[in-house]
Amino acid sequence: MKTAAPSTHSRILILDFGSQYTQVIARRIRELQVYSEIVRFDTPAAEIAKLKPSGLILSGGPASVYDKGAPHLDPEIFSLGIPVLGICYGLMLMAHHLGGQVVFTGRREYGAGTLYIGNGSNLLDGLGPQIDVWNSHGDEVTALPKGFRATGRTESSDFAAVEDPQRKLYGLQFHPEVAHTPRGKEILQNFVYHICRCTMDWTMGSFIEEACARIRKQVGDQKVVLGLSGGVDSSVTAALLHEAIGDQLTCIFVNNGLLRSREEEIVQRVFGENFHVRLKYVDASERFLALLKGVTDPETKRKIIGNEFIKVFQHATEELLDEDRKNGARKHSGYRFLAQGTLYPDVIESVSIEGNPAQVIKSHHNVGGLPEKMHFELVEPVRQLFKDEVRQAGLQLGLPKEIVYRQPFPGPGLAVRILGDVTPERLSILREADTIVVSEMESSDWYYRVWQSFAVLLPVRSVGVMGDQRT
Incomplete structure (x- = not known):
């Protein structure tokens, strides 16, 4: 156990x-x-x-x-x-x-x-x-x-x-x-x-200190790569790893064309400029949208996006190795470890009461898949935390509120919030609608009081009125 x-x-x-x-x-x-x-x-x-x-x-x-x-x-x-x-x-x-x-x-x-x-x-x-x-x-x-x-x-x-x-x-x-x-x-x-005579010794301060020690012991002087999405889990994972091992960490941020508004701008500002994390930005939006053309089933979308992400991520890792060699790194000083923002509920939900794999309701983008195909050793520094604890740890590590209290966002992004075909036009409409929803929730002081609030684009049209005429 x-x-x-x-x-x-x-x-x-x-x-x-x-x-x-x-x-x-x-x-x-x-x-x-x-x-x-x-x-x-x-x-x-x-x-x-x-x-x-x-x-x-x-x-x-x-x-x-x-x-x-x-x-x-x-x-x-x-x-x-x-x-x-x-x-x-x-x-x-x-x-x-x-x-x-x-x-x-x-x-x-x-x-x-x-x-x-x-x-x-x-x-x-x-x-x-x-x-x-x-x-x-x-x-x-x-x-x-x-x-x-x-x-x-x-x-x-x-x-x-x-x-x-x-x-x-x-x-x-x-x-x-x-x-x-x-x-x-x-x-x-x-x-x-x-x-039970327990002492009150479980705090995020003690967790961060102990997690950093575990990371250093596991990683040693090896390099770690992390797929940074901009969500709470991967962001706190990045901040914790950077606290523990500094420049041994490299984050890869893949723009799959399915992100929230200003996602890439926020991530590059917070981690590149503020935290000075080594960050590689990859714009693969055209590749993902081409593969999703005509696909309407949400589970098929998830699998396409997951498989393509592995390919993009692997190619980005190879590019990092080439860059390191050009800069004089040792021939075999590659990226041995892959970090993931797996949380405690992810681990629990992966097994049912009988000990058999639980029925798939939706495929999970953190537990399984990437490590097996890419021959990395896995680092999961927040796998013992619940989401509310991850947020507390993020604040202690100095992450801004706009990152720490972001609402959950699916790994496949806006593709699964569009019912039907995913197109650049529909993505643009949904981003604008989602921005309005978030803005209204923030201005009414509800954004941080509810777990999720977001827009979904339905494959239906409705009648509008502007200037006494139908639109």
Whole structure:
């Protein structure tokens, strides 16, 4: 099992049983300045022990513990002496494996509820007699394992919160990580700080320092090349690498003709003029547009753009080698490493709960593809971060707000925001429309408050009026 955080950090491991909220749990823990990491549900207890986590969280999940093929954990986990918090399905597993009774109700309880809190709970300390909670479960605990006691109930369950304080085992039949449980953060604080005794040592300052050390150790005196898109992920990756290894980094910026307005101008100004990163600009817009002519299927567009990018990128790398040789570089001093702005959710989403490749909804432009075809060793310095953490790191590294808070932009660019054929005329229309959308969002102070806002060009025409006439 690969882990990213140095052993000096407090660490909470989250066993993933397929909940839609698993990543939310991880983010909530990190917001408490404690490092969290998601691992497979079937990770052996011996491997978990080697990582020396301060605590474990068992996520929820859509299964019943009695379903054929339902995910189960190594029960030895409960004997490690590490505090464990089971959430919904995680609670059911805990009760099931430790000798309690779990029944399938035949219906799912989904929605708001009230938790009535008993006395003397370590997990629910300081919350008062009752709180609002959010339920999403189908199984129900009807008898507790030996050593457990109930500390909270709802209208539908006498065992909505349970604990065995001697073994430091805790369970909740609701979701403390979601916004619909308003005081859920306090519950997680009690678990992380008071029960697990974690220290608040996960900050972007410490991450940058440790990431730079890891980069220098991995790269040594070798050269690194990065495909810089101008988006948040690749921009922060570039700034972090430049902080760590300086001129050993070269960024290649490919203009595929599908970029946002002023993209190339912004990238060259920020990284070339302000950060003084070695930057190679390649205008390949005509090549991409020629290949996209007549193509209307979005997945086909993605594959064409991805394949052509590899060719353009590889040619640009060869040109860099030629330039280096002309400038007196050693014959074999090539670019050994490829850097990518892969994020933690990219890695998690690449594998499903059964451990098989997840069904392709859309092809991902960061995980897989380029390294295998180009024989690079991969450097992924931000692969342990969520997007909000990447933005924080970018600000600490000195990147301007216009880069750090840019909204996400697809790898294939405007090609997948044009329904139908991609032409220079349609690209021009969409760029102008998108510029207007961004301008209006910024002037109304909404651009930085929503995740995405953009224009899409549809293959339809509508009637307009100008000067009392149809246009």
